[in-house]
Amino acid sequence: MQQLAKIHAAKPERRTIVFLSAPPGTGKSTLTTFWEYLSRQDADLPEIQTLPMDGFHYYNRWLEAHHLRACKGVPETFDVDKLAENLRQVRLARRPGRSTTDSGTTRWNTLLSSRRRS
Incomplete structure (x- = not known):
């Protein structure tokens, strides 16, 4: 999350799109849902949405x-x-x-x- 915050801070006017790839059933959706949750808890973190x-x-x-x-x-x-x-x-x-x-x-x-x- 800190790495994403640094990337976003470098160009806050632009979105940062991250692609997460792993085999089925390894927790990608769980991880990204958790990232979304964390981003809402800390105003210093960029807003995250999963697609x-x-x-x-x-x-x-x-x-x-x-x-x-x-x-x-x-x-x-x-x-x-x-x-x-x-x-x-x-x-x-x-x-x-x-x-x-x-x-x-x-x-x-x-x-x-x-x-x-x-």
């Missing part, structure tokens, strides 16, 4: 058509274009988690709810 990759799996019918359903979770099963578009939209927003009124921005909650469902 889980699970919401970016291709639909099961696509996975089945490409013979990938059995290995759901490997990189090829994610809609990276959809993730990239969501990250672009987040970059346009003033701050993650804050409502914006500009026509070129989207609310973070809308981005989360617009992710593909499996």
Whole structure:
């Protein structure tokens, strides 16, 4: 958390995006949820929000058509274009988690709810 705070302090006007990669079931979601909690407890820490990759799996019918359903979770099963578009939209927003009124921005909650469902 201190390292993230230092990175953020160097350019506070910009978001810092961290990608966390590990095998399934190793605690990535638990860790990032804990980071979110910690960031809310200390005003000196930057605000953290999690964007889980699970919401970016291709639909099961696509996975089945490409013979990938059995290995759901490997990189090829994610809609990276959809993730990239969501990250672009987040970059346009003033701050993650804050409502914006500009026509070129989207609310973070809308981005989360617009992710593909499996």
